[in-house]
Amino acid sequence: MTARIEPIDYVERWRRIVVARREQHDAVCSAQGRDTSDYWARRAAGFRKFAQEGAAMADPYLECVLRHLRPGDTVLDVGAGTGRHAVPLAAHARRVIALDPSPAMLGFLRQDVASHGLSNVEIVEGTWPGAADRVPQVDVVTCAHVLYPVEEIETFLRALDGHARRFCLLNLMVRQPWFDQLQLWETVHGEPRLPQPAYIDAVNVLHQLGCYANVELTWVEQRRGFESLEDAFERFAESVAVADDPDQRRRLNEALAARLELVEGEGLVSPVRRYPLATVWWEAGALKR
Numbered sequence: 001m002t003a004r005i006e007p008i009d010y011v012e013r014w015r016r017i018v019v020a021r022r023e024q025h026d027a028v029c030s031a032q033g034r035d036t037s038d039y040w041a042r043r044a045a046g047f048r049k050f051a052q053e054g055a056a057m058a059d060p061y062l063e064c065v066l067r068h069l070r071p072g073d074t075v076l077d078v079g080a081g082t083g084r085h086a087v088p089l090a091a092h093a094r095r096v097i098a099l100d101p102s103p104a105m106l107g108f109l110r111q112d113v114a115s116h117g118l119s120n121v122e123i124v125e126g127t128w129p130g131a132a133d134r135v136p137q138v139d140v141v142t143c144a145h146v147l148y149p150v151e152e153i154e155t156f157l158r159a160l161d162g163h164a165r166r167f168c169l170l171n172l173m174v175r176q177p178w179f180d181q182l183q184l185w186e187t188v189h190g191e192p193r194l195p196q197p198a199y200i201d202a203v204n205v206l207h208q209l210g211c212y213a214n215v216e217l218t219w220v221e222q223r224r225g226f227e228s229l230e231d232a233f234e235r236f237a238e239s240v241a242v243a244d245d246p247d248q249r250r251r252l253n254e255a256l257a258a259r260l261e262l263v264e265g266e267g268l269v270s271p272v273r274r275y276p277l278a279t280v281w282w283e284a285g286a287l288k289r
Contacts, residue, residue: 010204014153014197021194022149025241028189032243039238044082044104049235051084060218061085061171064279065142066092068167073139076163078128079146083109089142090118097135101127129159137163141284144171148196153205157287161211164284172199174217174276178224181272184240187255188248199278206280210288216279224270232256232268 029036062085069075072094077086080098082105090096090113098121100106106123113121124135128146141164150156160168175181176195185193199215206213226232233253242248260268 010208011154014201014205015151017197018151021196024194028241048082048108051082057222061279065169068140076138076141078143081105083112085144087112090121095120097122099124129156132159137165139165141168161284161287166284167281169281172202172278174199174278178272178275182259184255188240188242188251202280211282211286213280213282217276219274219276221274225266226268
């Protein structure tokens with residue numbers, strides 16, 4: 001008798017991956033006596049530094065978004081953060097709507113919008129898809145490195161698709177985050193870090209929803225630099241869930257000292273310098289109803 005192979009529910013699989021990783025992080029924070037409600041507020045300054053470093057390097061995702069733009073297009077950047085893509089897109093679009101739930105992130109974005117003298121960037125504070133009714137339909141929707149903690153992935157993707165007249169584009173990791181590859185969580189907490197969804201999980205979800213998305217994989221060179229060991233600690237502490245516990249702080253400091261490389265003229269840099277990223281895109285309206 002041939003064994004029956006049950007179909008995989010990729011939407012449910014995505015949800016389980018997200019929930020398991022979040023619960024692991026929340027359990028550690030709970031044991032430390034702190035909640036995670038201001039997670040992005042604590043990470044905003046460090047996140048902006050990473051975004052600024054990335055702005056000086058080649059960005060295949062941004063290049064792909066620009067290839068899909070026409071003169072006079074409007075763009076919605078969901079999860080705009082500190083403006084890694086919203087700011088450069090403003091030079092090529094008639095209007096850019098930058099949406100993000102973090103006031104701290106948007107504070108940095110407002111600074112950059114002002115310093116660049118941009119008048120065509122509209123900033124909206126809110127979650128997605130909770131704030132979807134507050135933004136209009138646009139020509140192109142972009143969403144870079146935002147999906148990983150989204151539990152209700154089908155609702156999220158349908159809202160993206162429904163707000164685009166022509167194209168939706170996602171930027172996603174192919175592997176686990178480069179900072180996870182440094183094994184910092186394992187060193188500090190003594191257990192494997194549970195994975196987050198990757199690009200293939202998003203492609204499978206889209207396929208289940210009737211959308212046969214295009215995928216472009218590109219290897220990128222990104223040297224993540226730090227001014228000092230103290231700078232590296234501050235930029236990693238939140239993602240590794242390190243609180244005020246002296247032993248945890250010592251373990252993280254020792255791990256960073258062992259894993260980061262001192263390069264003349266560059267300071268401390270991450271050994272993970274080359275890794276693949278994915279651009280996933282489709283024509284609006286491709287998701288079956």
